[in-house]
Amino acid sequence: MRHVPFFRWVLTAGVTLFACSVGLYAIEPDGGLPASRQIDLAVVHEEADGSCRVRWSDPYAKKTREGPYHCDAGRSDSLKAPNYGDIRGYGWESGFMLTEGPDRGDLYDVAADTEDDLSTADALLLLGVLLIMTGLVGGNLRALPRVLGVEARLVRRAIRLAEAAGWASEDYARAVDAVRDGGRRGDLGAEPDPELVRALWVLREAGPQARAAAATARELADRLRPLLEKAAPAAGLGNRLQAGPAARADAAAAVAELRRLLADAEQHGQRERFVQTSVDLLRGQDGDRAALAAGADFEQDPEAYRRLLEDLAPLEPAARPKPPRHRRWRR
Known part of the structure; x- marks a missing residue:
């Protein structure tokens, strides 16, 4: 349904009548008095x-x-x-x-004439003021539901959750791809490939919970992204006022679903899990230190590394991660 600016036209008519009354007062001698x-x-x-x-x-x-x-x-x-x-x-x-x-x-009884007679300028002035007040009050009341629909804080929380979920999913996919790339270049034989050992060490350090967290993060990110697009009118007052009725209705439904997902995520501490998973998966960025730790751990339990490699080999290729983002993690 197309928005009709009814109260804007009422306000315009009121301002026009007010201007006409001012003009009549200006041209009438002595304010219209005899x-x-x-x-x-x-x-x-x-x-x-x-x-x-x-x-x-x-x-x-x-x-x-x-x-x-x-x-x-x-x-x-x-x-x-x-x-x-x-x-x-x-x-x-x-x-x-x-x-x-x-x-x-x-x-000439000024008081009696003022009470009994209403000049054209007076009538235009009163009608103009009435229309101006109607336009201002009615326009603000009509805009009130749109203003009340702004959920900027909730949308910002949902964006932060979607970012954390996307990073955890991408970082895990990147770690799995590193293992597969290392497996194509070498193996874990008598002289194991250092890059492959280090890639496997990153996943061992992250633990089996990283895989579950990444799967949850991927599913949640896929659900949040379309909802955030629909909830865009609720992200700010300007967007809310410019959106049409259909977009505002979609935004209200999206905000309701976002609120439910956020409540569930906060109850289970999902954002903190996603952030920690990304931190654990980024440990291999310090090449020398990670290589030493990976080599020492491999010598202690090489069979665990071989089992992890066999577990990852039959899987479908991991989703290719997006270009890495420059992030600074603080533990």
Whole structure:
């Protein structure tokens, strides 16, 4: 199923409406308010909620007028009657009078107009903000399952296990090939071939458990590699967000299988066994020292070497190892 960026388009529409509202505010004179100027008002009567009757001087009609107005109920008590020092006993308020149009001279109640009327710019602004919030929240909620599916630590553990298994399998195959190559060049007769003796000594030192560990490692590595490929979207947040629904579903199934294999491997200490097997099989890299140890061991028990060679001879050729990797083992 193809991903449809619905919330991205919602966010885009919200940003567009927000920009339009800003443009309208910029081109409307005085923010869309009618032309007016501030004047003083004499408060004749005032209620606790701010409803009042006021008087003001109308320069256009050249007379004093009186009418209802919405006063600021929270202004200082010193501006209200009878505290305000007006000889008539009136309070004081500030207001706006229209200066243009047929209604000039009338009072313009800013508070009432703001509550009752919603300009186009205001409507676009509110709708734009609503769409922006919807796009941001909805987009993040939609991405949340993809973010929660990241299992980077588990994938890294599986990669380390697969590497250890691959190294153990390759090192054992390389050791067996060394024995077979030595057997083609010489034998274990009166003057045994030193290279063959050393190759056999490496396998004797690793012990029979190395063969079992290598077989387990080969099987486990073959199982882990395809699972790691499918689990790639779960290896990092970037990969997870870029993957499609099908890839994320495959990754979730692969991660579940990796978790099971890791639990089983940790329970049996398989990674440590694989690492130790590789260490044991790499002992023959020190040629002089290994040759001396192999020669001495062969003189003590040559029949064991012949039995090991006969045991390896009928086997199918070992899988050709990959090019050796530069590794530094620490015991």
